[in-house]
Structure formats: structure tokens, C-alpha cells
Amino acid sequence: MSSAKPILYSYYRSSCSWRVRTALALKGIDYEYRPVNLVKTEQYSEEFRQLNPCLQVPALVVDDNQVLVESMAIMEYLEDRYPNQGSRLLPEDPILRAQVRAVALTIVSGIQPLQNLGVMKKVDEICSENKDSANHGLAWSKYWIETKFKLLDKLLAQTTTSTSTSTATNGAKYCVGNQLTMADLCLVPQVNNARRFGVDVEKFPIISSINDYLLASVDAIKQSHPDRQPDCPSK
Numbered sequence: 001m002s003s004a005k006p007i008l009y010s011y012y013r014s015s016c017s018w019r020v021r022t023a024l025a026l027k028g029i030d031y032e033y034r035p036v037n038l039v040k041t042e043q044y045s046e047e048f049r050q051l052n053p054c055l056q057v058p059a060l061v062v063d064d065n066q067v068l069v070e071s072m073a074i075m076e077y078l079e080d081r082y083p084n085q086g087s088r089l090l091p092e093d094p095i096l097r098a099q100v101r102a103v104a105l106t107i108v109s110g111i112q113p114l115q116n117l118g119v120m121k122k123v124d125e126i127c128s129e130n131k132d133s134a135n136h137g138l139a140w141s142k143y144w145i146e147t148k149f150k151l152l153d154k155l156l157a158q159t160t161t162s163t164s165t166s167t168a169t170n171g172a173k174y175c176v177g178n179q180l181t182m183a184d185l186c187l188v189p190q191v192n193n194a195r196r197f198g199v200d201v202e203k204f205p206i207i208s209s210i211n212d213y214l215l216a217s218v219d220a221i222k223q224s225h226p227d228r229q230p231d232c233p234s235k
Helices: 015-026 046-051 071-081 094-110 117-129 136-159 182-196 205-217 219-223
Strands: 007-010 032-035 059-062 066-069
Touching: 007 015, 015 071, 015 182, 015 219, 046 059, 059 071, 066 071, 071 094, 071 182, 094 136, 094 182, 117 136, 136 182, 136 205, 182 205, 205 219
Parallel strands: 007 032
Antiparallel strands: 007 059, 059 066
């Protein structure tokens, strides 16, 4: 088995990459960071095409040059490969594990794909062909995030453990139960996207409560924040 450090192909602002960066930090895994600038379309380079035919980040190169893609699959791999190293990403209880995956997939499959860069560009392109110059990609993304956040907030009311005796909307710390899981690793980047697109996240009290707690309390999330990545432009 190779002892070389894993290589993470990432883009600082990619929410999918942020999930994996946090998972690696929680597991205490040192890795090499290789930036792929999505705005400059570096994901379409011949080199990256050979690495990941899906043309997306993240991609994680592990033992014997095996390439893993898709953030959920990578996080599952890290949990399976390093179950007793660092923090657990999934609970032991099978019901809680299923709830974690349900929350994570609601974000990963039901929200994020509707507002990714490729979709936004295509919406703008279609509108431009129809001689409509407004920024419809941004409006599209904001609409779907707000619509899906309403549903996600209701789902979290069923899965989170609140510190409040009156309502789950106050004092919620984690998406599922009372421990950090991969569902939380999906939530924080999505909230960051929402704010970039002008969504008033405070309208969704459980989402807002969990996000605020995680950003303030979890070092791995702070460490993997887009602003702290080597390819983040200077402000």
C-alpha cells in the first residue's frame, strides 16, 4: 500500500470540495492540495479529463493512484477507511445513520446541483438567446435554495436535538442527534452558497442555528473554509 499523501483536487469556493476538506481535517489526514479553477474552466483541461471524466471537483487520489470522485462517496470512503481515526462521520445507530444520509442527500442531490456554476451559466445562456439580458442564473439559484431550505428546515426539525425545551428552532447544534456528522459537513457549505446568492438564511431558524454553531465551534470547518484555501484570491 502506498504511503504517499492523498492528493485533493479542489476549488476554494466549491461547496462539494469544502465537504471533503472538512472530512479530511476531522480525520486528521494530511494531504496535498491541487487547485482547479472552475471559473477559468480548468476542469475541462485534458489532464483533468483523464483524472475525472465527470469534469468536477473534488477528486481525491489515494492509495496506488486510485481516483475517488463525488463528495459523498469520498466521505463514505474516509469513514470506512479510517473508522477509528479522528472524528466519526456517521453514528453507530442505523436509524441515525439513515437520517444523516437523508439530510446529506437532500442537500447534495436536491439543492446544490440546482445552483452550481454550470447550471447558472446555462440558464443565462438560454435567456440570452431569447434576448433577455437579466441575470436569471442568480435568480434561479436563489429561488431554488429558498424553496428547498423551507423543506430542509422542516426535515431538520425531526432529526436535530435542540437545547431548548420549547422548540427545536432554538439552540439546534447538529443536523442529526447530538453529534457532528457528514450531514453537517454538507449543510455549512450550502448555507455559505445561499448567502452568496442573497438568501436571507435567518428565515430558516434551524438551518441558521446549526450553521452558526458549527462555524463558531468546529475547528475543522474553520480550517477548511474557502477563505483559508491557497487558491482563494486575496481580498
